[in-house]
Amino acid sequence: MMKSKAKPAAKTRIQSENQDLILKAALDVFSTYGYRGATVDQIAAKCGLSKPNLLYYFRRKEDIYTAVLEHTLTEWLIPLRMLDVTNDPITELTNYISTKLEMSHRNPAASRLFANEVLHGAPHIRKFLNGPLKDLVEAKAAVIQTWIEAKKIKPVDPQHFIFSIWAVTQHYADFAVQVEAIMGPKPDRLKTQTAVLEILLNGLKISP
Amino acid sequence: MMKSKAKPAAKTRIQSENQDLILKAALDVFSTYGYRGATVDQIAAKCGLSKPNLLYYFRRKEDIYTAVLEHTLTEWLIPLRMLDVTNDPITELTNYISTKLEMSHRNPAASRLFANEVLHGAPHIRKFLNGPLKDLVEAKAAVIQTWIEAKKIKPVDPQHFIFSIWAVTQHYADFAVQVEAIMGPKPDRLKTQTAVLEILLNGLKISP
DNA sequence: TTCATTCTTGATCAAATGGTCAAGACACGA
DNA sequence: TCGTGTCTTGACCATTTGATCAAGAATGAA
Numbered sequence: 001m002m003k004s005k006a007k008p009a010a011k012t013r014i015q016s017e018n019q020d021l022i023l024k025a026a027l028d029v030f031s032t033y034g035y036r037g038a039t040v041d042q043i044a045a046k047c048g049l050s051k052p053n054l055l056y057y058f059r060r061k062e063d064i065y066t067a068v069l070e071h072t073l074t075e076w077l078i079p080l081r082m083l084d085v086t087n088d089p090i091t092e093l094t095n096y097i098s099t100k101l102e103m104s105h106r107n108p109a110a111s112r113l114f115a116n117e118v119l120h121g122a123p124h125i126r127k128f129l130n131g132p133l134k135d136l137v138e139a140k141a142a143v144i145q146t147w148i149e150a151k152k153i154k155p156v157d158p159q160h161f162i163f164s165i166w167a168v169t170q171h172y173a174d175f176a177v178q179v180e181a182i183m184g185p186k187p188d189r190l191k192t193q194t195a196v197l198e199i200l201l202n203g204l205k206i207s208p
Numbered sequence: 209m210m211k212s213k214a215k216p217a218a219k220t221r222i223q224s225e226n227q228d229l230i231l232k233a234a235l236d237v238f239s240t241y242g243y244r245g246a247t248v249d250q251i252a253a254k255c256g257l258s259k260p261n262l263l264y265y266f267r268r269k270e271d272i273y274t275a276v277l278e279h280t281l282t283e284w285l286i287p288l289r290m291l292d293v294t295n296d297p298i299t300e301l302t303n304y305i306s307t308k309l310e311m312s313h314r315n316p317a318a319s320r321l322f323a324n325e326v327l328h329g330a331p332h333i334r335k336f337l338n339g340p341l342k343d344l345v346e347a348k349a350a351v352i353q354t355w356i357e358a359k360k361i362k363p364v365d366p367q368h369f370i371f372s373i374w375a376v377t378q379h380y381a382d383f384a385v386q387v388e389a390i391m392g393p394k395p396d397r398l399k400t401q402t403a404v405l406e407i408l409l410n411g412l413k414i415s416p
Numbered sequence: 417t418t419c420a421t422t423c424t425t426g427a428t429c430a431a432a433t434g435g436t437c438a439a440g441a442c443a444c445g446a
Numbered sequence: 447t448c449g450t451g452t453c454t455t456g457a458c459c460a461t462t463t464g465a466t467c468a469a470g471a472a473t474g475a476a
């Protein structure tokens with residue numbers, strides 16, 4: 001007898017459990033080895049499923065990659081969305097930068113997955129970059145511009161300022177190996193946060 | 209009759225010409241597709257040599273990669289080495305940041321090659337990071353520290369400041385696709401330079 | 417020109433890898 | 447317990463790809 005549920009493929013318990021397992025393992029493997037460097041066998045081994053079983057849930061390797069990438073992207077922009085023009089800019093930006101640093105520390109794999117994708121020309125997320133991302137950045141650049149016109153912060157190019165925040169905060173995830181080679185293992189997170197906030201907000205020129 | 213030259217393998221004209229061709233093509237291909245993503249066939253095709261011929265000059269794929277990576281690393285640190293404690297800090301740092309931006313623009317492939325290597329755990333250049341790079345950064349951090357103690361610049365953590373410069377400048381090469389998706393193609397280089405210098409040197413807090 | 421050395425490549429191999437399939441094991445509502 | 451649909455997998459396939467090799471072509475010093 002046909003299952004009563006219609007097309008929209010309701011998930012069984014086993015389905016959601018295993019898809020979750022797969023996505024977790026895939027994030028790990030893809031972020032470490034890149035898309036081409038990762039193998040389906042690796043992902044399968046990491047989550048304790050057989051390769052054919054994994055390909056039962058995601059028909060192609062690329063489907064796994066796309067799924068884990070999209071899952072990552074949605075969370076990635078939440079902090080930026082929260083930038084609120086009605087609040088104090090220094091408070092808001094301090095909070096945004098701190099949150100980004102925190103995210104990079106808590107989930108460096110996600111940061112690296114995204115970095116790797118963009119580094120190689122963003123073949124899977126071009127539309128995301130040109131659409132939702134561009135729109136969001138323009139909206140938030142407008143927020144920063146508002147603060148500038150209210151003379152609450154110095155006149156800096158808002159878009160480039162957003163790029164700088166991304167660059168610096170994600171650097172601590174994407175280039176962690178380099179950072180640790182230079183600073184020693186487990187660099188002091190508080191020091192890092194203080195330094196990054198100091199640099200991005202205050203610069204280093206002695207005030208005239 | 210034996211060639212008069214001894215072991216140290218003197219290069220013939222053809223050798224240096226072809227090795228040069230190969231390294232140029234390899235930089236392109238490796239930086240675009242990553243180590244695992246790049247194929248020997250691609251590199252061979254790009255420089256117009258047959259695959260066996262390419263493997264006549266570099267026995268293994270990894271040898272090509274190592275060669276092009278080392279070739280890149282040596283040039284990469286030249287600007288930082290030039291940071292001179294006896295000069296004016298703002299002049300020196302402005303110059304360093306501008307040069308790094310310039311390099312990222314002129315040779316984004318080199319930046320991406322390096323980024324990709326570090327992103328994936330720097331398996332081929334661990335020793336370089338722990339040795340020469342660490343030493344150089346410590347030396348130049350000391351230079352910045354000297355400027356701080358002379359009250360010529362604000363007290364920022366020198367190492368984190370160097371990281372920030374790297375992060376922001378290389379961002380424009382490594383994440384070029386993203387930058388162009390948001391700012392449109394061919395972003396104004398002068399505007400970028402002005403903004404980056406403004407952010408890293410001045411910050412955006414209104415002076416008290 | 418001679419000829420030892422260097423350079424070049426078509427053919428080929430073995431391993432890795434994405435993906436398929438049919439058959440069987442299991443879950444769970446009736 | 448039964449039976450249908452879901453889940454699992456060993457075996458297998460086709461392609462890609464790094465690497466080899468033997469044989470031939472080009473080079474250039476004497």
